[in-house]
Amino acid sequence: MVRVRFAPSPTGFLHIGGLRTALYNYLFAKNQGGVFILRIEDTDQTRYVEGAIESLLRTLSIMGINPDEGPFLEDNKIKQIGEFGPYIQSERTSLYREYIKKLIENKTAYYCFCSQERLDNLRKEQELAKMTTKYDRHCLHLTKEEIEKKLEANEPYVIRLKIPEGETRFEDIIRGPITISNQEVDDQVLIKSDGFPTYHLANVVDDHLMGITHVIRAEEWLSSVPKHVILYKSFGWEAPQFAHLPLVLNKDRSKLSKRQGDVAVEDFLAKGYLPQTLINFIALLGFNPKADQEIYTKEELINAFDISKINKSGAVFDEQKLLWMNGQYIRLQTGFDLIKSIKPFLSSNEVSIDENFLERICSVEKERASLLSELAQKISDYLQIPSYDPSLLVWKKADKQDARKHLEAISAIVGSCSEEKFQSILEIEVMIKGYIQTNQFSNGNVLWPTRVALCGLAQSPSPFELLWIFGKEESLRRLNHAIKLL
């Protein structure tokens, strides 16, 4: 049974790169009929952020990436589900202390009492000498008595992993075999002086205890795999399979970071991107099931997901293409779903407007919006007759009298038209076009002033769509208002 995990640290927001790691873990688990686990890696006390876990859970839930095991939100409270919990590392500290004892006992880990100052100086010296910066094992050969004495005296200490001689080989699913000389690997701190484990220890212990079969994470972790492999060996455990994902990059091809633009999923949601867009787009950043298809549902992605097809090289995050894709998704949304999606972007008085009216506006305006926020902004133009220069009513190939003549005619037609006909854009079009054709007018002479009379804008949907949106009564009001202006 495949068991994978997404193991973020709660920083207060979900990074786009993190979203992809979460998504690939999720897609792989679902594709394999396995279990997707969420584990919170909050072992750094100095980075504690109030409410960060809640915010992370909320965002993942919005994105539709829900764990089979791990923490989740219920009535805004963090609950946990699964037999391998707790799934929040700060609640597992006693476990790590228990397991580190085994490493001390079998001498694959050791106490280190070196001060931060000593370590800093050591590093500086090594840098000056252009050597690899590593711990010099100053404390490795302390006797049992010396260690006990220091512990009794309450001297602060850390526990380090003792890297053995030789080299470490491992197989990465995406990259193939990788060999690194152990000389390159530092005696990594496993337990910090505050008693908390570092990432490396907590990660290995938890992955083992939780029965993780595949570790899928970003490439930035590739160089610390030897530490983990050595840790597994030190415990006498079998290591899971590793798959290191290519990085998501800035325009300049460096690791995607703040400063060069938005990186938080929450930022993109706030800008008006749909969760589906983000999922679809991010899934295709480093993976492609089919060359000639761009839009995929989550189910399609799950079915098509193939871990061996993941690319090796980093992918630039191109917001232009994201924007295009969001426009596609907005157009794909049906009226009711769209209303739900844009509600958060509406002002308080706009939220209360009639849903049918809103649905009509959205179904027409969605053709020219790439962001939900853009769409929401258009709503206000429909709530009142905007003020406009009367000369706007006159088409470039006509004059004032002509505009007035047609507006009066259209007003009359609309006035005598049944409410029923107003339920169909097509019927409205047939009606207006009938007026144009029987009198042999040109489209522009009639349609331009009609359209402007209805919306007051140089650019807008067609007059047929506007008539349909406003309905008979409001349309007449606007047409007659325009006639008065002329």
Place this chain on the structure above:
RNA sequence: GGCCCCAUCGUCUAAUGGUUAGGACGUCGGGUUUUCAUCCCGGCAAUCCGGGUUCGAUUCCCGGUGGGGUCACCA
């Protein structure tokens, strides 16, 4: 700098030991159209360089170059 990873249009990518190297975004041009957008059609645009293996390499191997990651009591 040491170590590790990577290399197809500007960007995301497809493909193959023999193809006119395909698609998408963007861009440019055209069409539809009362406007804008949508939509449709078309153009420009890529196998990093050098060796080898081979009848043939963009594909396989080696080297170079370039880019990235990582070198914490952060994850």
